[in-house]
Structures are given as structure tokens and as C-alpha cells.
Amino acid sequence: MVVAAQHSVSIVEPFDAIAASYDRIFTDSLIGRAQRAQVWKEMDRTFQPRQRLLEINCGTGVDACHMAARGIRVLACDSSQSMIAVAQQRLRASEYENLVEFRQLAIERLAQLRGLEPFDGVLSNFGGLNCISDLRSVARDLASVVNPGGKLILCVFGRFCFWEILWYLLCGDSIKAFRRLRTENDFGRSSTTTRVLIKYHSVRALQRAFSPYFMLRRWRGVGVAVPPSYLEKLAGRFTGPLRVAARLDSLFGPCPGIRALADHALVTLERLDE
Numbered sequence: 482m483v484v485a486a487q488h489s490v491s492i493v494e495p496f497d498a499i500a501a502s503y504d505r506i507f508t509d510s511l512i513g514r515a516q517r518a519q520v521w522k523e524m525d526r527t528f529q530p531r532q533r534l535l536e537i538n539c540g541t542g543v544d545a546c547h548m549a550a551r552g553i554r555v556l557a558c559d560s561s562q563s564m565i566a567v568a569q570q571r572l573r574a575s576e577y578e579n580l581v582e583f584r585q586l587a588i589e590r591l592a593q594l595r596g597l598e599p600f601d602g603v604l605s606n607f608g609g610l611n612c613i614s615d616l617r618s619v620a621r622d623l624a625s626v627v628n629p630g631g632k633l634i635l636c637v638f639g640r641f642c643f644w645e646i647l648w649y650l651l652c653g654d655s656i657k658a659f660r661r662l663r664t665e666n667d668f669g670r671s672s673t674t675t676r677v678l679i680k681y682h683s684v685r686a687l688q689r690a691f692s693p694y695f696m697l698r699r700w701r702g703v704g705v706a707v708p709p710s711y712l713e714k715l716a717g718r719f720t721g722p723l724r725v726a727a728r729l730d731s732l733f734g735p736c737p738g739i740r741a742l743a744d745h746a747l748v749t750l751e752r753l754d755e
């Protein structure tokens with residue numbers, strides 16, 4: 482079944498289907514850990530203890546718990562009830578129950594958070610915004626709940642992933658090799674029964690959509706030398722080279738030119754004064 486991201490009722494299904502296996506397939510994988518380590522460096526640099534943060538597509542809650550371990554308060558939302566259930570299990574097994582609240586809420590419904598205590602920052606990690614076509618509405622809704630000076634960290638799929646192009650060209654699949662460059666939405670990633678509608682936003686498009694309320698501070702690539710997660714089997718056979726790749730990512734991820742070749746773009750924005 483193919484589902485459209487803008488229909489918040491149906492988008493829940495594909496991620497519900499993978500919630501139970503998500504940590505095994507991605508969070509705890511070699512590639513997932515290597516890529517997340519780069520995101521955590523940016524989060525640790527940007528968000529400070531005692532701040533209050535909003536996470537808008539929290540998945541199984543690993544980033545929310547990481548932030549809570551640093552003394553940050555987090556409201557973590559996701560449209561998938563099954564993802565939230567796994568996240569709540571993680572939280573119950575931790576010491577941070579007083580710092581994190583998980584809530585089922587779609588990005589398209591963020592306006593519902595108006596009136597709550599404002600947030601000092603926002604996190605969207607690993608592609609939640611690739612399920613959204615209308616970034617301007619998201620920017621407007623986030624602007625209404627984030628304090629001036631508050632930081633947004635947005636990690637989205639890159640549009641020109643060197644690894645993906647090389648891998649699929651070697652496999653003889655030129656359609657998949659260049660799927661991220663197509664301007665229309667791509668019905669790319671599939672779970673067992675459903676497929677997700679993915680929009681590959683450029684950093685420029687993100688910047689433009691958020692520019693009425695947020696200023697681009699910096700951006701880097703995540704997964705320049707570390708490959709996309711569907712190459713986990715390959716990574717498992719070459720753990721030494723993967724460690725070197727993680728080091729290269731750390732060094733070259735911020736470099737102009739090179740950063741544009743990455744699996745993910747990690748973008749940091751700042752809320753402008755009213």
C-alpha cells in the first residue's frame with residue numbers, strides 16, 4: 482500500500498509496522514550508531530542542561546533519553562503509536578522518567594502545542610521531515626512554540642548521496658541510484674506491507690522554508706564516508722574500514738562540497754527575534 486505523507490491518519494501505518502524491529506535494524510546497527518554519533522555531537526554542542534526541548538519525530542526515543550541523561554527536559558512526539566510504545570518502554574527502563582514525556586502527535590498537528598511552556602530548541606532526527614511536503618507550515622508552527630534564540634537541529638536525507646549513487650550503479654539500478662534527485666516525491670522505502678512517501682528536500686529548500694522565522698547557523702553531512710544503513714551487512718564484514726569511515730565523517734562532514742555528498746544533511750537553525 483502507498484500512503485501520502487500529508488494525510489496524518491494513514492502515515493502512521495508504515496512506521497507502526499517497523500517499530501518493533503527499528504532498534505535492531507537501525508538504532509543498534511553499526512551504521513546507525515556511527516551516524517547517530519555525529520548527530521549527538523551537534524546536539525551536545527547546541528542543547529544545554531536544564532533547557533526544555535521538543536522532539537518532533539522521536540521514533541523509539543533514543544535521542545530523547547540521550548538528552549535527558551544530560552539533564553535536558555524533553556517533550557518527544559511521533560505520529561506512530563507503536564514507535565511511542567517502544568519509546569515508553571525504553572523510558573521505563575531508564576532513570577529519566579521525570580525528564581521525558583512521550584506523546585503521539587503528527588508533525589502536521591504541532592499547532593496543538595501552542596499555549597504550552599515554550600521550548601528552547603527542537604530536534605528532528607533521521608528523516609521525519611522527509612515525510613512532510615509542506616515545510617513552511619512546519620516552520621510556522623515551530624516558530625510559535627520556540628523561544629527567540631532557540632535552536633533547531635534537523636537531520637534529513639541528503640539529495641546527492643555519493644554512496645547510494647555508487648552502490649546502485651554497481652548493482653545496475655540507475656533508477657534507484659538517482660532517486661533522490663527527482664523533484665517529485667519518491668515512493669522509495671518500503672516496510673513489509675506499506676510504502677512511505679519520501680520528499681528529498683535540499684538544504685536550500687529547508688533554509689528557504691524556515692527563513693521567515695529561523696536563520697541557518699551551520700550544516701554538515703552525516704554519512705559521507707559511512708554508508709547508508711541498507712549496507713549494514715557490508716559494514717559488518719568490514720568493521721575496521723567502517724571505524725576509519727566514521728573518523729573521516731567526523732573530519733570532513735562539515736566541509737563545503739563534501740558535505741553535499743552525504744546520506745544525511747544535519748542542519749542547525751536559530752529562531753529569530755520577533
Ligand SMILES: C[S@@+](CC[C@H](N)C(=O)[O-])C[C@H]1O[C@@H](n2cnc3c(N)ncnc32)[C@H](O)[C@@H]1O
Nearest residue numbers: 496538539540559560561587588606607609612
Ligand atoms: C527514520 S525514523 C527516525 C526516528 C528517530 N528520530 C531516530 O532518530 O531514530 C522516522 C520517524 O518519523 C516518524 N514520522 C513520520 N512521519 C511523521 C509525521 N508526519 N509526524 C510525526 N512523526 C512522523 C515515524 O513514525 C518514525 O518514527
